[in-house]
Amino acid sequence: MFDLSGRKALVTGASGGIGEEIARSLHAQGAIVGLHGTRVEKLEALANELGERVHVFPANLADRAEVKALGEKAEAELGGVDILVNNAGITKDGLFVRMSDEDWDAVLEVNLTSVFRLTRELTHPMMRRRYGRIINITSIVGVTGNPGQANYCASKAGMIGFSKSLAQEIATRNVTVNCVAPGFIESAMTGKLNDKQKEAIMGAIPMKRMGTGAEVSSAVVYLASSEAAYMTGQTLHVNGGMAMI
């Protein structure tokens, strides 16, 4: 089950906590993995650790030319991307009434626009090969909303609508498009929360704990597999029961 031998995967944001776990899991299932990120040293360290079947693709997703180049380079170097995991994301939190244009634009650009542009680069070859798996890492707050994160929530909700539209357009080409929506996962992003915030969150999670990156990446492995051929346009929620949607 879920054997990815010979499949080529590109994971964006692989220098972050969840992205790193996703890359590890896809690699463990046999995939050839392209690691995208901004922190080259972290990517190189992960690549060294994983050993064979790994490529490193540094790029700044806020730069549109770099996004296009990333798609072209990954497609050429990996010899066709079968599995695209759009995982990279940033936050620039703040209460809405004081949210600056810059913080709105930066989050939308990296979290949503770069997904559109990178996916566009890689979808056409997938359609031609009649096979592809596009997996977008959204967030529980894209569905529930969260105070202080209007920009982030808008970008993550946008990702879900984007995925559903694309899923309908290219289903006949055996290219599936799905989302994974993590709840609160132990990572650098949630590490920024203070104890009081964490306590409040725990109270809202039936499982009374944060999730792990591996619990998210196992959902990604499933969606990336050929076994998930009949799943498209869906969102898998991995959140300890925090929201049952």
Add this chain to the structure above:
Amino acid sequence: MSDIAERVKKIVIDHLGVDADKVSEGASFIDDLGADSLDTVELVMAFEEEFGVEIPDDAADSILTVGDAVKFIEKAQA
């Protein structure tokens, strides 16, 4: 048949997986060759790539047959 027509024909055959004798000048991509709307977009993109021309959306909408595609490309390259 011109060189352009031959190359267009080859793209259509490869992409749609149809027999060469069905790909006549008057053959409609959708009605005669079984293309769906996504196929027509992909064909246009393949023509753009092969011939290094840009086919705007409104022009693409009027390319319904093999002959239409050949004519458009011949004009664009002239």
